[in-house]
Amino acid sequence: MSSNSHIANSDGNGGLLARASRGIEDSIADLGALSLEWVAGFGSIAIFFWRMLGWLFTRRPRMETLLPSFYQVGVLSLPVVALTGTFIGMVLAVQSYAQFRGLGLETRMGAVINMALFRELGPVLAATMLAGRVGSAMAAELGTMRVTEQIDALASMGSNPLHYLVVPRFLACLLLIPALTIMAVFMGVVGGFFYSTYFLDIDTFHYLDNSRKFVGAYDLFIGVFKSLFFGMTIAVLSCYRGFHCRPGAEGVGQAATAAFVHSFVAIIVLDLFLGILLDEIHQMIWPNAVSLL
Amino acid sequence: MTERSRLKRLAVAVSTQPTMENTVPNTLIDVRGLHVRFGKQQVLRDVSLQIPQGQTLVLIGESGCGKTVLLKSIIGLIYPTQGDIIFDGNSMSQLKDRELTQQRIRFGFVFQNAALFDSMTVAQNVAFPLKQHRKHSDAEVHEIVMGRLREVGLPDNVVRKKPAELSGGMRKRVGLARALALSPEVMLYDEPTTGLDPIMTDVINELIIRTRERYPVTSVVVTHDMRTVRRVADRVVMLYPLNRLNKREPQVLYDDQAEHLEEHSDERVRQFVRGEAGARLQEMQRESYVE
Numbered sequence: 001m002s003s004n005s006h007i008a009n010s011d012g013n014g015g016l017l018a019r020a021s022r023g024i025e026d027s028i029a030d031l032g033a034l035s036l037e038w039v040a041g042f043g044s045i046a047i048f049f050w051r052m053l054g055w056l057f058t059r060r061p062r063m064e065t066l067l068p069s070f071y072q073v074g075v076l077s078l079p080v081v082a083l084t085g086t087f088i089g090m091v092l093a094v095q096s097y098a099q100f101r102g103l104g105l106e107t108r109m110g111a112v113i114n115m116a117l118f119r120e121l122g123p124v125l126a127a128t129m130l131a132g133r134v135g136s137a138m139a140a141e142l143g144t145m146r147v148t149e150q151i152d153a154l155a156s157m158g159s160n161p162l163h164y165l166v167v168p169r170f171l172a173c174l175l176l177i178p179a180l181t182i183m184a185v186f187m188g189v190v191g192g193f194f195y196s197t198y199f200l201d202i203d204t205f206h207y208l209d210n211s212r213k214f215v216g217a218y219d220l221f222i223g224v225f226k227s228l229f230f231g232m233t234i235a236v237l238s239c240y241r242g243f244h245c246r247p248g249a250e251g252v253g254q255a256a257t258a259a260f261v262h263s264f265v266a267i268i269v270l271d272l273f274l275g276i277l278l279d280e281i282h283q284m285i286w287p288n289a290v291s292l293l
Numbered sequence: 294m295t296e297r298s299r300l301k302r303l304a305v306a307v308s309t310q311p312t313m314e315n316t317v318p319n320t321l322i323d324v325r326g327l328h329v330r331f332g333k334q335q336v337l338r339d340v341s342l343q344i345p346q347g348q349t350l351v352l353i354g355e356s357g358c359g360k361t362v363l364l365k366s367i368i369g370l371i372y373p374t375q376g377d378i379i380f381d382g383n384s385m386s387q388l389k390d391r392e393l394t395q396q397r398i399r400f401g402f403v404f405q406n407a408a409l410f411d412s413m414t415v416a417q418n419v420a421f422p423l424k425q426h427r428k429h430s431d432a433e434v435h436e437i438v439m440g441r442l443r444e445v446g447l448p449d450n451v452v453r454k455k456p457a458e459l460s461g462g463m464r465k466r467v468g469l470a471r472a473l474a475l476s477p478e479v480m481l482y483d484e485p486t487t488g489l490d491p492i493m494t495d496v497i498n499e500l501i502i503r504t505r506e507r508y509p510v511t512s513v514v515v516t517h518d519m520r521t522v523r524r525v526a527d528r529v530v531m532l533y534p535l536n537r538l539n540k541r542e543p544q545v546l547y548d549d550q551a552e553h554l555e556e557h558s559d560e561r562v563r564q565f566v567r568g569e570a571g572a573r574l575q576e577m578q579r580e581s582y583v584e
Contacts, residue, residue: 051390149408152370156402156481157422157471158394 085184089191107206111214122185127230139259142242177231401472
């Protein structure tokens with residue numbers, strides 16, 4: 001009896017070990033499959049981008065496909081970007097006032113607000129609005145076209161879907177996001193100035209003087225330069241999601257959501273790396289740049 | 294001997310042709326050992342067909358047997374996993390983007406749900422291929438569009454309507470008018486009569502017949518509808534779903550004239566033609582019992 005229970009016990013431990021080892025193997029296999037899926041996904045996006053570039057540089061898109069995309073991306077996004085830019089500028093003023101007042105530096109708020117807007121908030125805000133407003137819409141529209149075989153119909157009539165559908169959207173995002181960024185920055189600067197001088201009673205002359213002293217053309221360049229990458233990323237990821245949409249209403253919904261989420265994550269990650277790169281370049285060109293204090 | 298009966302005789306010649314070499318006279322589309330797989334799911338396995346110029350081939354088979362996949366492979370919308378499609382001497386899977394585009398202009402594709410561009414009007418839909426590939430003036434395009442719409446029996450007042458405002462039958466006819474816009478050499482129809490009432494089904498069948506009478510087109514029609522098969526087919530090919538075939542059985546169960554369908558030796562062909570579930574029903578019951 002005791003010998004039997006000993007065997008059962010040892011079997012139990014062995015079974016437990018075998019199960020644990022199988023569990024670890026499964027986890028490693030899942031991790032491997034996930035990594036493979038990620039690599040394949042990146043590769044697929046890269047091929048999509050490369051083929052689109054091929055069409056972009058070899059055949060000029062037609063005006064009747066370009067203009068609606070430019071209108072959709074540029075004109076219709078302008079009010080929402082301007083409005084959010086204005087409020088972000090004012091919010092920055094509200095949040096930084098108490099800290100700067102404690103140090104007696106409230107007249108330098110203009111420098112901080114404007115630098116934050118020029119370098120970070122302007123481009124990121126414009127890109128986020130574009131990803132939310134235009135990216136999701138592009139993915140949903142192209143996804144619906146895929147599901148209803150309109151993309152196949154386009155190809156069957158001898159038109160390349162990448163040339164007809166993706167190139168105009170890519171160009172609209174790439175060329176108009178700088179304008180949207182400048183609009184977001186401008187409205188943010190105006191909003192911050194308005195709130196600081198009218199509601200917080202900061203001296204107008206000193207506010208503007210510090211703004212001019214600490215924020216220059218390079219800061220605007222940083223914002224606009226970053227925005228070009230954001231625009232490209234939004235267009236490619238959103239169009240890719242639409243083109244590779246799964247069937248049905250659920251597939252279209254997933255494509256629209258994925259377009260925004262992936263674009264937003266890509267914007268934030270790119271923002272960090274581009275920020276580091278451009279800051280290094282700034283340090284190289286102007287090693288003795290003026291400090292806020 | 295009329296042209297129709299000549300093509301029907303050719304159908305027999307093609308079906309009895311054992312080699313995959315391009316030996317059938319006037320072969321326009323040559324499907325050579327086609328395999329198509331989506332992930333783990335194989336849809337087509339070693340399908341070979343030779344379609345001569347001017348023939349109307351009807352593809353039949355149960356849902357999921359790969360008829361539409363074969364149709365889309367012919368025009369290069371789906372790439373084969375193995376095998377090839379030779380269209381007029383060109384291997385469709387070897388062509389570059391631009392060359393494939395040039396070949397596709399020679400096809401007209403009528404999609405199952407018409408696949409009209411919903412952001413465009415009927416006139417813009419039909420004019421689309423003309424504006425992309427021909428250098429006609431606006432007046433000429435308008436004239437061609439109106440002509441095509443009249444050919445498919447649509448009234449002039451539909452031109453300004455959006456596809457969403459049309460009935461299913463009208464949408465299919467607009468799809469047909471659009472496919473005909475560039476006067477293609479090959480017409481591909483993907484279930485052109487599915488979801489239509491019997492009268493509209495007959496109208497579409499008549500339009501398919503009129504199209505081949507008016508233009509020297511080669512046609513491939515995918516359908517489940519046996520009335521369509523009997524009315525339009527020079528030759529019928531029946532595919533069978535791979536998941537119900539063993540590895541040695543060919544996927545093409547039938548390749549002959551429509552007249553011989555009902556007396557075919559294979560019970561599965563006769564059942565499909567008669568629309569009898571038969572053994573399939575028992576299989577489904579067994580599957581649900583196993584589940």
